[in-house]
Amino acid sequence: MREIDVDIITQNIKEMCIEVNHTLSKDMISLFQTAVEKEKSPLGKQVLNQLQENLEIAKEDRIPICQDTGMAVIFVEVGQDVHLVGGSLEDAVNQGVREGYETGYLRKSVVNDPIVRENTKDNTPAVIHYEIVEGNEVKLTIAPKGFGSENMSKVYMLKPSDGIEGVKEAVIQTVKEAGPNACPPMVIGVGIGGTFEKCAILAKKALTRDALSKSKIPYVKELEQELLNEINNLGIGPGGLGGTNTAFAVNILTYPTHIAGLPVAVNICCHVNRHISRVI
Numbered sequence: 263m264r265e266i267d268v269d270i271i272t273q274n275i276k277e278m279c280i281e282v283n284h285t286l287s288k289d290m291i292s293l294f295q296t297a298v299e300k301e302k303s304p305l306g307k308q309v310l311n312q313l314q315e316n317l318e319i320a321k322e323d324r325i326p327i328c329q330d331t332g333m334a335v336i337f338v339e340v341g342q343d344v345h346l347v348g349g350s351l352e353d354a355v356n357q358g359v360r361e362g363y364e365t366g367y368l369r370k371s372v373v374n375d376p377i378v379r380e381n382t383k384d385n386t387p388a389v390i391h392y393e394i395v396e397g398n399e400v401k402l403t404i405a406p407k408g409f410g411s412e413n414m415s416k417v418y419m420l421k422p423s424d425g426i427e428g429v430k431e432a433v434i435q436t437v438k439e440a441g442p443n444a445c446p447p448m449v450i451g452v453g454i455g456g457t458f459e460k461c462a463i464l465a466k467k468a469l470t471r472d473a474l475s476k477s478k479i480p481y482v483k484e485l486e487q488e489l490l491n492e493i494n495n496l497g498i499g500p501g502g503l504g505g506t507n508t509a510f511a512v513n514i515l516t517y518p519t520h521i522a523g524l525p526v527a528v529n530i531c532c533h534v535n536r537h538i539s540r541v542i
Contacts, residue, residue: 264398265345266542268354271400274540275358278404279334280366282538283326286317289473290535293510297447306505313533327534331368332406334359334388335466341397352390360384391463403539405470411448411532414440417462420524429454429526430489436528437493442502445532448509449473453527455517465529468513470537477514486512
């Protein structure tokens with residue numbers, strides 16, 4: 263049994279909150295460069311170049327890559343051979359978010375109640391998803407989610423008879439309705455299966471997958487590419503101003519489901535698709 267003091271969790275969460283809001287991940291940097299090279303619209307290419315310039319300024323000057331520094335969404339994978347000591351894991355995670363957003367001068371966007379709407383002034387609480395896994399390590403993944411793109415996301419409760427064509431239609435329709443509001447080029451996370459809430463978590467987690475990677479399931483890999491091609495043929499383009507790059511990637515995760523259902527969630531993310539992971 264390996265002991266880990268929760269103060270270590272707090273320190274890592276703090277550092278990750280700052281880093282992920284200032285620096286784009288390697289997969290997104292690569293996708294940006296490819297998009298600039300392949301964009302056929304002069305205006306679309308200009309927009310992509312401006313976005314890249316913004317990213318460079320943010321990295322050099324240590325300022326947020328977007329003014330909406332998001333609600334902190336955190337996936338915590340805890341090895342079953344880990345003994346966490348020194349306090350509450352949830353308190354430690356939220357303390358890390360609190361310190362990261364205050365120390366990093368990141369915008370605090372969380373309100374304490376969806377109706378009362380009084381700002382908590384430290385961007386807590388985070389949305390935390392826990393998973394118990396094998397081993398003696400803790401993996402932390404942070405994906406701050408701005409609500410320009412979050413508000414464009416949807417959950418569909420399809421019928422089994424809708425099949426893969428129904429899934430395609432749901433994803434394409436969601437992207438069409440999002441248009442320029444989700445700050446394209448987008449990364450699109452799709453969750454298929456499970457239940458109402460499970461497919462939404464799958465879609466969110468799909469956004470944290472390396473956007474250069476492909477699904478290991480053959481039909482899912484084909485579906486990701488087919489959807490990406492169709493989405494980029496919509497002509498929405500960078501910034502919604504037209505072009506051939508409406509999306510950088512489509513990431514799909516699946517899960518077993520009930521014989522009577524076909525839940526599908528489409529979680530859209532803007533062009534920065536912030537995500538970072540560390541293993542402790």
